[in-house]
Amino acid sequence: MSACQTEIIYQNDDFVFTRCIDCCRMGLMFKQAMISFDELNFDAFRRYLERMDFEIEKYPFFDGLDRVVIETYHPDVQFTLLEEEFYRLKANVIEAHAQLQLIELIRKM
Template structure:
């Protein structure tokens, strides 16, 4: 992302999603991890998160907690969420897609 003022799409407790006004890349900041996407990549990623069923894809971890592992755009980096974390993440992805569409619609002549 460039050094310009980002457009905030979602700003929640641990999740911040913004778009750079200059290069139009989407930045997904979750706790201490930052992933960058082109708009179409982000739409695809967010859509797949929204469609994902936690119970079907959860894995039982040694700490006796069900968690879901989500691949990112980088082969060696995955998100790992508990059920409540995943639903919060899913909600943020849905909100970001809606806000992105609104922003794009406003910017079009």
């Protein structure tokens, strides 16, 4: 995505969601992590997060804290999030999707 001309679709605290004007590749940055998606995979990731519930998915980690493991599209890369982090990411992804839909609706007018 380094050569892309990105537009910020949604930004909130430590979350930024962008899309390239030319190739439509999407970038999700949460804290220090960044994931890029095509439209289909972003929508699948959003649906995956929407189905997840921290209480059901949590695992106790070696430090005694419960975390949820977020799978990515690369088998060797996962994210582990504390409860507050998980729900912030989930809410931000849902809001970014809503903003993306709103932008698309406006552009079609």
